[in-house]
Amino acid sequence: MTEADLADLGVHRIAVPVPFPQAGGPVNVYLVEERGGGYLLFDAGLGSPEAQAAIDEGFRRLGRRFTEISRIVVSHGHVDHYGAARWIQERHGGSIPVYAHRDDHAKITETGRRWKELAPLYAAHLATLGVPPDVLASIAREGERSLGLARRLVEVNDLDEGAVLETRHLRLEVLHMPGHTPGLVCLYDRDRRLFFSDDHLLEKVSPNPLIDLGPDGRAGWFRPLVSYERNVRRLHALEVDLVLPGHAEPFTGHRAVVERLLAFYQKRQARLAGLVGDGSPSVYELATRLFPRARAGEVFLTVSETVANLEVLEERGVLRREEAGGVTRFLRAGAA
Secondary structure, X not given: OOHHHHHHOOEEEEEEOOOOHXXXXXXXXXXXXXXXXXXXXXXXXXXXXXXXXXXXHHHHHXXXXXXXXXXXXXXXXXXXXXXXXXXXXXXXXXXXXXXXXHHHHHHHEOOOOOHHHHHHHHHHHHHHOOOOHHHHHHHHHHHHHHHXXXXXXXXXXXXXXXXXXXXXXXXXXXXXXXXXXXXXXEEEEOOOOXXXXXXXXXXXXXXXXXXXXXXXXXXXXXXXXXXXXXXXXXXXXXXXXXXXXXXXXXXXXXXXXXXXXXXHHHXXXXXXXXXXXXXXXXXXXXXXXXXXXXXXXXXXXXXXXXXHHHHHHHHOOOEEEEEEXXXXXXXXXXXX
16 A cells, blocks of 8 residues: 555655654654544654744645644654654644553653653662663753654543544554553544554554653553563454554555564573573673673663563562562572
8 A cells, every 4th residue: 555545545654854863764654644634643743943944845845734734633642753743743833632542641741740850760760770870860861852853742541552543544443552652542443444553553663661760650560571461462463454554655454564573572582591601690780791881871771671581580470579678689490
């Protein structure tokens, strides 16, 4: 199916640049034609000047106006997916309702905790994973820079599993697929077998299973990769002809992509299980072995990836965790 075929179904894509090479390509903003005129916007892109310029140009290229937007649906609470929503509301000049799953509201609303409140909580948690103080400072700077690329929203409405968004040509079911974030949602048209996957499934890269301390700053409430593997298998079972991802070009063959991704995780988990038997290293030490070329600013991603895979092994009974001396370590399940 070509972009022209999608346009016939009332779906128009704007590719927006992002400064994150790990994302797998530009972030996509989708305009979906509404029944009574206007457009549903699925994701809003980043709030940087470069991203806003790309969105502006995309609207001009498509011959659309910001005043035609009737509602904004945010797939999940990462800056590259909601960052320009408030700017778009201002360009509209009126009130555009925004919808997102409640489990990600705290990430995108003004009432959620800001980075200056979250940074000490994340630093304390990462210290228990063995991350040294100088690297913690680099992570704090990177977090401040990234979260500065979005403006929080005044009000966000709930978007629940099973809700249906009726548009001009599509009947989009809301599927709650936690993993990449706790509140990530995808949209699915069963009749036309279209799946808006945002970051739940990308063709070229694996979605980051990020550490999430939750709205109250509590660790351990959410195990991203345990949840992700369950939900990506749920996607594998669906009949899908075309995936409309959060980054890069639409693609086909979703089952092959899912199978390749699960095999990748299985290989990584097998390697980690072997490394754990080598002197009970900290999570940070394991991350440096898995990702020896990672920059200091990427350590949050690499430690998140490492601990998420360790949690899968813990869930399966291969490993167990031990808290000693303020540091969390993972041991073989039968080890003393």
